[in-house]
Amino acid sequence: MLRIQRAKVAIFVGMLAVLASLSGWAKADKVHVAVASNFTKAAQDIAAAFKAETGHDAVLSFGSTGKLYIQIKNGAPFGVFLAADEARPVRLEEEGDTVADSRFTYATGKIVLYSRQADLVDGSATVLRQKDAFSKIAIANEKTAPYGVAAVEVMEKYGIYNKITHKIVRGDNIAQTYQFVFTENAQLGFVALSQVIHETEGSRWVVPQEDYRPIRQQAVLLNKGAGEPAALAFVAFLKGKTARDIISSYGYGFDD
Incomplete structure (x- = not known):
């Protein structure tokens, strides 16, 4: 047994x-x-x-x-x-x-110009040329964040970077940059598309990929x-x- x-x-x-x-x-x-x-x-x-x-x-x-x-x-x-x-x-x-x-x-990755305000960004770079449309724009620090590099490249391509440098606020990374925009401490900003792809509010311009290095x-x-x-x-x-x-x-x- x-x-x-x-x-x-x-x-x-x-x-x-x-x-x-x-x-x-x-x-x-x-x-x-x-x-x-x-x-x-x-x-x-x-x-x-x-x-x-x-x-x-x-x-x-x-x-x-x-x-x-x-x-x-x-x-x-x-x-x-x-x-x-x-x-x-x-x-x-x-x-x-x-x-x-x-x-x-x-x-x-892909970048997007995003604002929590419904009508601020019209699906193009137009708002960046409007003198009184915003007082602050957020980007990631281009010294440490590739998405910040891409944002600078886009603004330089459209000939507006030197005109709005005094309005730029920099996040340590793209997450902090998004927080600046989400809390409206900056009226708009260049963030990662992945951060806002499921957002149903606000306004945006998905930047054409030919406007910045991949x-x-x-x-x-x-x-x-x-x-x-x-x-x-x-x-x-x-x-x-x-x-x-x-x-x-x-x-x-x-x-x-």
Whole structure:
């Protein structure tokens, strides 16, 4: 009888092992991910889907691409970096801080001139030329945020940057820039399309992409993530259909 009971226990344990391997019950892990602030909402949705599908946790930290780069160089425990540009991932690659051949473009960003006021922006750059239409315009700091660089490029193309520099207020990142506009501390501002794509109020001008250099947002596996199953899984997940559908829903494009 004892032998039979032991045999049953062994069979039961074996069945559990099989079920675990089939259903992803393997030990869950976590990965720390540095995320450019324009990608906040999309990243949160992706992290939730990643958790549901793999059991792993993606611990997200948000900030401007430039400041996240500095944190990485200073030893922050990130396994993956989702930047808002190509420059910083390339630099990290050149400096030996990334896993070879892991860099790729996960999204192409778009900027929009946005106001909470319903009639301020008429779907064009016209408001920027109107002397008394606004007293403050918000942009992300172009020294650290690629979306700030794009905003300056647009204003320079339309010949208005030097005329309105005294009206510009700069956010540390695109999230703070959006807050300036949302709270109406600035009557309008250049923000990421992803931040307002689901907004039903206000007025906007989605800037034609030929008016600024492409914002190719690149991801890279950092050296700290090289041996982490969750980091490897997150990079693979980011390239998959579930993540790409989420990214597309926030107005981002793709290179392919």
